[in-house]
Structures are given as C-alpha cells and as structure tokens.
Amino acid sequence: MEEAQLRGVVRRASRGDESAAAALFDEYYPRVYRYAAARLGAGASAEDAASETFAKVVREIGRFKWRGAGFEGWLFRIARNVIVDMQRRGGRELPAAEIAEPVETSHEGLPEQAVTSLESAVELRALLDRLPPEQREVLLLRFGAGLDTIETGRAMERNANAVRQLQLRALRNVRAMVPEKVTEP
Amino acid sequence: MNDREKELQAEELADLARRLEAALQVETPDARREKALFVAGAGARRSAPSWAGVLVPGAAVVVVLVVLALVSRSALPGDTLFPVRKVLGGVGLAPSTAKEVRARLGEAERLVVSASEVVFTSPGRAKDLALEALQVLEEAEDLADELDGPRQEAFEDEIESLEERADAAFDEADDVLKDREREPEDDDSSGPGSGGDDDSSGSGSGSDDDSSGPGSGGDDDDSSGSGSGSDDDSSGSGSGGDDDDSSGSGSGSDDDSSGSGSGGDDDSGGSSGKG
Numbered sequence: 001m002e003e004a005q006l007r008g009v010v011r012r013a014s015r016g017d018e019s020a021a022a023a024l025f026d027e028y029y030p031r032v033y034r035y036a037a038a039r040l041g042a043g044a045s046a047e048d049a050a051s052e053t054f055a056k057v058v059r060e061i062g063r064f065k066w067r068g069a070g071f072e073g074w075l076f077r078i079a080r081n082v083i084v085d086m087q088r089r090g091g092r093e094l095p096a097a098e099i100a101e102p103v104e105t106s107h108e109g110l111p112e113q114a115v116t117s118l119e120s121a122v123e124l125r126a127l128l129d130r131l132p133p134e135q136r137e138v139l140l141l142r143f144g145a146g147l148d149t150i151e152t153g154r155a156m157e158r159n160a161n162a163v164r165q166l167q168l169r170a171l172r173n174v175r176a177m178v179p180e181k182v183t184e185p
Numbered sequence: 186m187n188d189r190e191k192e193l194q195a196e197e198l199a200d201l202a203r204r205l206e207a208a209l210q211v212e213t214p215d216a217r218r219e220k221a222l223f224v225a226g227a228g229a230r231r232s233a234p235s236w237a238g239v240l241v242p243g244a245a246v247v248v249v250l251v252v253l254a255l256v257s258r259s260a261l262p263g264d265t266l267f268p269v270r271k272v273l274g275g276v277g278l279a280p281s282t283a284k285e286v287r288a289r290l291g292e293a294e295r296l297v298v299s300a301s302e303v304v305f306t307s308p309g310r311a312k313d314l315a316l317e318a319l320q321v322l323e324e325a326e327d328l329a330d331e332l333d334g335p336r337q338e339a340f341e342d343e344i345e346s347l348e349e350r351a352d353a354a355f356d357e358a359d360d361v362l363k364d365r366e367r368e369p370e371d372d373d374s375s376g377p378g379s380g381g382d383d384d385s386s387g388s389g390s391g392s393d394d395d396s397s398g399p400g401s402g403g404d405d406d407d408s409s410g411s412g413s414g415s416d417d418d419s420s421g422s423g424s425g426g427d428d429d430d431s432s433g434s435g436s437g438s439d440d441d442s443s444g445s446g447s448g449g450d451d452d453s454g455g456s457s458g459k460g
Contacts (some may be wrong), residue, residue, distance in 0.1 A: 016231025021224045029220070030213040042211040051219045058226035124208045143206040171198045174205070 001027055003070065010071050014061045021058070028072075029054065031145040032079050038125060038144035039083050049086055053079040070154040072147060077155075080137075127177050135170035138163055262327045271331065282331050286340050289325035293318045293347050300354040304361060311358035318351040 001009070012020035029050060036049035056078050064074055128136050134156070141152040142163075149160045149167075156163065254273050257266035271282065296318035300311040322344050329340040 013227050014230070016228050018224045018228040021227030022220065025216075025220045025223050029216055033213050033216075034209065034211055037211045038209045046211075047214055047216075050216070051222075054219060054223045055226070058223050058230075061227070062230060124205065139205060140209075143202065144209040167202075168198070171201050171205075175197065175201055 006071055007066060010061070010064065010066070014064060024057075025054065028075060031147065032075065035076065035079055035140055035145040036083055038128070038140045040086065041125070045086065049079065049082050052082045052086075056082065072151050072155045073157055075155075076141065076145065127174055130177060131170055131173055135166055135173060138166040139170050139174075142167060261324060262331055282328055283336060283340075286325050286328045286332070289321050289328065290340070290343055290347065293321040293325065293344075293351070296321065297347055297350045297354060300351065300358070304354060304358045308358035308361040308365070312355055312362075315351045315355035315358065319348060319355075322348050322351065 009020045009023050013024050032053050033046055033050040036053075037043075037046035040046050040049060053075070057075060060078075064071070128139060131139070137156060138152060141147045141155055142149070145155075147155060149163045152158075153160045153163045158166070250273070253266075253269050257270035257273065260266040260270045296314050300314035300318065302311075303314070304311045325340070326344050329337050329344065332340065
C-alpha cells in the first residue's frame with residue numbers, strides 16, 4: 001500500500017470507517033501473524049499475539065500520530081511488545097539477550113547439507129534467536145512479515161540503506177552459524 | 186577476496202535469504218472472527234465521541250442557559266426576555282409563571298397584612314404598604330394573563346380579593362390621617378384669640394371647615410392678626426393669614442366667606458379688605 005493511500009486509510013479507520021478498518025486488517029494481519037509465528041512458532045501463540053496486537057491497535061488508533069516511523073513502525077512496535085510480554089508471561093528468557101556481540105562472520109562457503117537443514121523453521125528460529133536484536137529484527141520483518149526495505153525501515157525507524165546493511169550482516173552471521181550447528185551432535 | 190569470490194558470496198547470501206523467506210512463510214489462519222472484532226471496534230469509535238468533544242459544547246450551553254435564566258428571571262409579560270423566561274420555566278430552568286404569580290400573591294398578602302397592622306399607629310406607612318401591594322398585584326395580574334383559563338381565573342379571584350383588602354387598608358389609613366389633621370383644630374381652634382395649627386396668635390379664631398367666631402388665625406406658622414378667615418363656609422371678622430408673618434386685620438377667605446377686614450397669604454399687610 002502506497003504511503004499516501006495508507007495515510008488516508010489509517011485516518012478513516014481512526015474515525016470509525018469500518019471499510020478502512022477492514023482494509024487495514026487485510027493488509028497487515030497476515031504480516032503480523034507471520035512475524036509472531038517467526039518468533040513464537042506458528043499456532044495458537046502466534047494467533048493470540050496477532051489478535052492482541054490488533055485489539056491494541058483498535059484501542060489506540062485514535063491517538064496514533066503519523067510521525068517518522070509511520071503506521072508500520074507503530075504497528076510492529078505494538079506487535080513486538082505483545083510478543084515480549086507473552087514470552088515473559090510464559091517464563092521464557094529472551095534468547096537475543098544472550099548474544100551481546102555479533103557472531104564472527106565466516107567467509108567460508110555454506111555446505112549444501114547445512115543449508116538443507118534450514119528447512120526446519122524451528123531450527124531456523126533457533127539460529128535467528130542467536131543474532132543481535134536489530135539483525136534478527138530486520139530478518140523477521142523482511143522475510144517473516146514480508147515488509148520491503150522501506151517498510152522495514154519505517155518499522156525500525158531506520159532508513160532503507162541502514163536496513164540493507166543490517167540485513168547483509170545478519171545473513172552473513174546466519175551463514176556463519178550454520179557449520180557450527182551442523183557439527184552439533 | 187577476488188571478484189569471483191565476492192560474486193559467489195553474494196549468490197550464497199541471496200540463496201540463504203530465499204530459503205529463510207521460505208522457511209518463515211506460514212499459512213495465515215482464518216481470522217474472520219478477529220477481523221469482525223477489529224472492524225466493530227473501529228466502527229464503535231465513530232459513536233464514541235471524546236470527552237472534550239462533549240464537555241466543551243455542553244459547558245457552553247450550560248453557561249448560556251444559566252446566564253439567560255438569571256437575566257430573564259424577573260422578566261414580566263411585555264419584556265424582551267419574557268419569552269425566554271417562559272421557555273426556561275417550561276423546562277424547569279426558571280420559575281414557572283404559576284410559581285411567579287404565587288410568589289407575588291404571597292408578597293402582596295404580606296404587604297396588605299403589614300399595612301393593616303400599622304393603619305392606626307402609622308397611617309402614612311400603611312398607605313405606602315397598601316400602594317406597594319397594589320403594584321405587586323398588578324404584576325401578578327400581568328403574569329396570570331399568561332396562564333391558561335382555569336388557573337388564570339383562580340389567580341384572578343385571589344388577586345381581586347387582595348386588591349380589595351389593599352384598597353380598604355389604604356382608605357382606612359387615609360381616613361385616619363384626615364381625622365388626625367382635623368383633631369387639633371377641633372380641639373383648640375375655637376374661642377377668641379385663638380390661632381390655627383401652630384403658633385398662631387391673635388384674636389379671634391378660625392379653622393378650615395365650618396369654623397365660626399370672631400377673630401381668626403391662619404393655618405400655619407406665626408400668623409397673627411385679628412378677625413377671622415377660613416377656607417370654607419367661614420364667617421367672621423378680623424384677619425388672618427395662611428402662612429408666615431401675615432398680619433393685618435379684617436377677614437378674608439377663599440370660598441363663601443364673608444366678613445370684613447383683610448388677610449393675605451404671605452407677608453402681606455393691609456388694613457382693610459373684603460373677602
């Protein structure tokens with residue numbers, strides 16, 4: 001959705017226009033769900049997270065002010081907070097906190113066997129959880145929520161070039177972790 | 186790293202991104218219920234105006250009504266604000282017309298009773314109170330004209346009754362005053378050499394009404410002289426003056442007087458004249 005069009009839809013939805021609200025839901029619910037599924041695993045938890053996110057959106061949309069981050073930034077910040085709250089309530093530590101430093105980038109080629117192992121979403125999430133928070137976030141938003149670099153930039157309050165740089169570093173780190181993972185028993 | 190290695194690495198990363206994307210893609214569950222809730226929640230915002238949106242105009246309306254009620258509460262039929270007062274009275278924001286009439290009747294009753302109580306002790310004050318009561322009753326009558334038939338008739342009977350009582354109190358007080366004006370003259374103004382009300386001296390006597398006798402005195406201060414003079418139907422002789430420092434002799438009067446001598450009003454003097 002173009003930004004000008006999105007502004008109109010958000011404005012109308014905030015004033016009670018039901019068709020605009022439906023358009024917002026159709027546009028963003030699948031992305032929020034995929035983002036939640038990438039962090040919590042597909043299923044009931046991700047559905048709960050997406051539902052709670054949109055419940056907060058409908059409560060708060062009257063106070064939403066269009067600033068630099070735009071609607072996506074606001075929406076995914078809510079989603080992120082909902083997910084973090086759910087993880088805390090579930091007694092789960094945030095794995096991202098375990099990684100203070102970026103993993104060393106390897107320039108070795110990625111073995112075919114290791115790449116194949118990425119087919120498991122569970123294993124992949126485990127790898128992503130070991131990334132620094134911003135790198136993990138950029139991959140979740142780009143490949144999980146399906147946002148383009150501009151939308152991801154708005155969601156992360158970064159410009160598109162910064163998003164590309166973060167994405168590149170994140171991919172290199174993932175690739176570097178794969179051999180380590182496949183050597184595990 | 187040479188160009189070939191860089192190219193290979195870029196391809197690997199692109200491939201990794203595609204695999205990541207594929208691995209993170211999950212089927213979105215049916216969310217019709219969530220959508221219905223979201224859309225209904227958004228729609229409810231339209232019928233839920235903000236507090237400020239309600240309170241500010243509401244407060245302004247209240248202020249205007251209060252000011253109008255205060256300004257128009259004493260408006261009477263014929264006044265510009267009377268229709269406003271009537272409307273506000275209809276919705277309970279100002280006293281209703283019937284209550285206003287009732288209040289004025291109560292006030293008139295109080296004034297009439299007060300007037301009756303002081304008729305003998307302070308007749309002048311009683312006349313004032315009776316007049317005030319009549320004025321209040323006039324307002325009550327104007328207001329009662331705004332009411333419907335049966336209520337208007339009931340009030341008019343009450344108004345008429347009070348008017349009669351106020352008139353009676355006024356007349357009674359007036360009679361008392363007149364009697365008091367007469368009493369000093371009846372008691373002291375006869376006989377030779379008597380004067381009028383105050384400090385009159387001289388010979389002869391006279392008074393306002395039906396006095397007779399030789400000599401007269403004037404009505405007011407410091408009259409002196411002899412003979413008589415009076416207002417009505419007086420007869421006699423000598424002189425008298427109405428006011429200050431009159432002197433003279435003989436008699437004079439206003440109406441139907443006869444006699445001889447002279448009299449003057451103010452500072453007049455003369456030795457002879459005929460009334």
